[in-house]
Amino acid sequence: MNKAYCFIAACLLIGAVSCKKQSFLDAVVITDLNEQTVFADSARTMDFLANIYNGVDFSFSSRRFNANDSRTGMSAACDEAEGPANLSDNTYLQFVNGTVDPSTIKDDVYKTSYQYVRAVNQLLRHVDTAKFSQSQRNRVKGEAIFLRGWYYFLLLKHYGGVPIVGDTLYERNQPISTKRATFEQTVNYIVSQCDQAKQLLSREYGQLDFGRVTVGACQALKARVLLYAASPLFNDDGTIPGNNTPVDLMAGDNKALVGYYPKPTHEQAKERWRLAMTAADSVMKMKMYSLNTGTTPGAGFYQTFTNKLSRELIFWRTVSGQQVEEDWSPPTRRGLPNMQGTYPYQELVDAFPMKNGKAITETGSGYDPANPYANRDPRLNYTVCRNLTRKALYVGSALTIAPVLIYFSSPTIDRVGLGTSTGYYVNKMLRDSTDANNLFSYGERAYPLIRYAEVLLNYAEAKNEVDGPGTQVLEQLKEIRKRAGIDVGDGNYGLKPNMNKEEMRAAIQHERRIELAFEEHRFWDVRRWKIAPQTENKLMSGMQAQLQADGTNTYQRFSVRQHTFNPKTYLWAFPQHEISKPGGLVQNPGY
Template sequence: MNKAFCFIAACIALVTVSCKKQSFLDAVAVTDLNEATVFADSARTMDFLANIYNGVDFSFSSRRFSDGGARTGMAAATDEAEGPVNLSDNTYLQFVNGTVNPSTIKDDVYKTCYQYVRAVNQLVAHIDTAKFSVSQRSRVKGEAIFLRGWYYFLLLKHYGGVPIVGDTIYQRNQPISTKRATFEQTVNYIVSQCDQAKALLSRQYNSLDFGRVTTGACQGLKSRVLLYAASPLYNDDGSIPGQTPVDMMAGENKALVGYYPKPSSDQAKARWRLALAAADSVMKMGYALNTTEGTDAPPGAGFYRTFTNKLSNELIFFRTVVGQSIEEDWSPPTRRGIANMQGTYPYQQMVDAFPMINGKDITDPTSGYKASDPYVNRDPRLNYTVIHNLTPKALYVGSGFSLQPVQIYFSSPTLDRIGLGTSTGYYTNKMLRDSTDANYLFSYGERAYPLIRYAEILLNWAEAKNEADGPSADVLQKLKDIRERAGIIAGSDGNYGLKPNMTQQEMRAAIQHERRIELAFEEHRFWDVRRWKIAPQTESKLMSGMQVQQQANGTYTYQLFSVRQHTFNPKTYLWAFPQHEISKPGGLVQNPGY
């Protein structure tokens, strides 16, 4: 953790705020202040806190793995998308082919999280003497404690139980404990941080404090961590078949990677009820699915505007972003996206997961799906998530703007064509503005990266309720609410294509499927398939793309082709601790299989 000391020095150097400050989370300039001068001044203390926010989305980022002009995120480590064809920072690819090891795995999560945890501890140590009013001191302390819990959650979902340093601030020459807490202890610690922070915070703030942690964020994180903890990968009562890290771990260390001794059925259900209660508390806080009023709004517009409107009431914890970085990462090359297949490209399996607009799966013979026209009458979320051949996107020529089709077909005269711009026949569209072209400097606006949003909370509630008590009308209603907002047609039975009277197993599959499409490209899929213990199935497939050919008469034909074989290795249920951390004195215990 020695790099944390350099990081804290950088944090302490913060002072000068840009004259054109957009929000609380804006970046700040650097000077040569020391610890005493920073925390003796309220503005500088706030800048120090703002810097701690800077890392909240590093795991979510579409640039988590990058090298030169090539970059991608966690989607490329799953069945959502193919990553760059040539990238040295390729931990994502090592997960895809099952070859990841401690010597080559990216160390960003271990390094980054503990750096920010130490920064929180620095702030908390000085908060009682900082020049704040009583209310402001309470709020700043609450935000810092939440952020500490957030960074520990990132550690938990990667590694399981991790060393917990509490409020300790280790000095450069002081031995640092690397003894791992158990999985249960780590979960409980994160929950305690959420509860402590919530007691110090408010539900919302005025516009000058937009983007700061609220009580909703505290409960939202609590909902997620308890949902993960209740899941069969960690809370294994034997009802869901499959090997777990607890099974692979040796003797006394089993409790580091899951609940051990393994729970009874009643104990497992009790953990699901904790997750249910946490999600229920968020549902009572006034959040809602973002919807768009008016008959002129296209189907699913509320879903689309959740990401392009930072003021959406669906957003619970988020990262405000100004500029065109996501367009540069995901757009086609003609819109100044990454060229030469060096970005993130959805698989055909991701496209096929979206149902028709009547909610029926495309494999249902009554759905109306046509292989000769595969994108017509689909769930509107498909077009808001994936760019396919002829998807209209903003194109600026000079200062003129118009929506023009993206030409991906094989003989396209543009850089967007398959085999040149994209390796699968698709580009990612999630969170992109239809009116933004990264070629044009002024075609951008503020958006929010949804680190926690209300749709997830509804799905958390539905999953926990189904696992604790079985299927019910209330569980089904949560899925219907999400599908209604998506623009899916209710149908004569009012079920939005969902099967009535599902068994628990059928409802489980329906919830898992809805999470896959609703939360696609939001850094959920990698963790979901693992905690459900379905990764051996979802991550051991030959992934496909779609080659579109333009015919002489102007029509198009569609041909599937193979892209990459995915091979799941059970050790990749968890990340390996970097070898350079294992090699340090202190005896950090490695995860099983590595």
């Protein structure tokens, strides 16, 4: 294939239309330029780099699985939410049902990640001859190297060990001939990319460059990668029960492709936790980031997602417009109609504690089944829209704040069984003052790909595995609950005092579930913790509200969908067309 054509095609794959350029991260379409022309010009080189950012959120996106007017994301592939009633792109349902098929599974992560890796390699090949100052050149290199590590991390969490092409620049349609690296080699490569990149980058930039990779992003990605690597799914020393991990299921000499093999001793496993702990601690010691706080309970949590300048954000994707409102709002607020979106399960709602920090099933919690949303953790209202949640409603250009009427006999298209399949809508990241059709009150927002609350939870998890549930572990959970608006109580914000290691592990896992809901963590967390056989083998529920003659509502749970976990779905299947190529990949176990 002609090299100039290859280059243009790659640009077209990466580029996206932008009406006007506002910041470094706005996409720029390059349609009629050859490779030499682009990299001879510093501005065009920066545009090329900006385009490599375009895919960083594709796995996070609420539109990852979409067809026609239906769309959903990774939340519908686990126990967070129900997906669209009818969607031909049914990869998420294959995971829900345990029936993943390599011939039909979505191949976006494999295809897209290597396209962006190729773009990074193109850039790195030419950047030394581009017209930059040395400091600019270092920054471009650092950002590109980090992005290459980011795309490899997406591959790692889906597949385990993957082919590492290094700086090799394959032509667009040329098969990747490199064999799968081991899981350990892939982890080490991503860590090396983070370490290289941070040597070339700054700690922070001005407002026009918000969203660009910084030293903190490099350290935070390294911490996450090492946390995944230390987790029992891959680092199985027998501490957590269960013998159906990918290493257990993989045949013969290929076990090292999907986890550490030979299986580690307890001390080896503990050392990997220590590396993860140290990496997370290094982010905390930078003193660059903090939990976003507000003046009312839960406000800081809410504003983290609506203010792209939040000091809590470490790596994010700036998004303009009303995409989140379009995907998650109730239909009366111009969201998706006819159960075509993402709808939280009752089990997630139940996971949020009371405002006193106690679980709803705990003695003394104050939970009232007849008034199930009263006195709850403020994060619940900022995560889930339920019957009578008050939201902006535009009639023409007139704004009112009105309740969402989801009850069974509601005269609106929001009602359970018509607008939502569970009785709930997602409220995470949505602005209170806008709906999906309001063209005046929206602006840029941030998709939180890495935020400081996750770093605190990563540190707490690793620290607990290394040293047990000491003060430093508990303090991270207390900080998160304090910001959430949980009552201080006896000083522990509702957390059980004097927890042992196993109890603290469960508390950390629970806090991640509610704090990070709908941020593309839960699907991966339940797998790396080896708890998916429990969380993903359940009959999932919704909640039906019913308006009574006296104006009150009653609430009744109902069944939505049976989830069935298959151990092969700890990892994704490589697309069959990649396996079928000459000298093709070794497929993951069970497929």
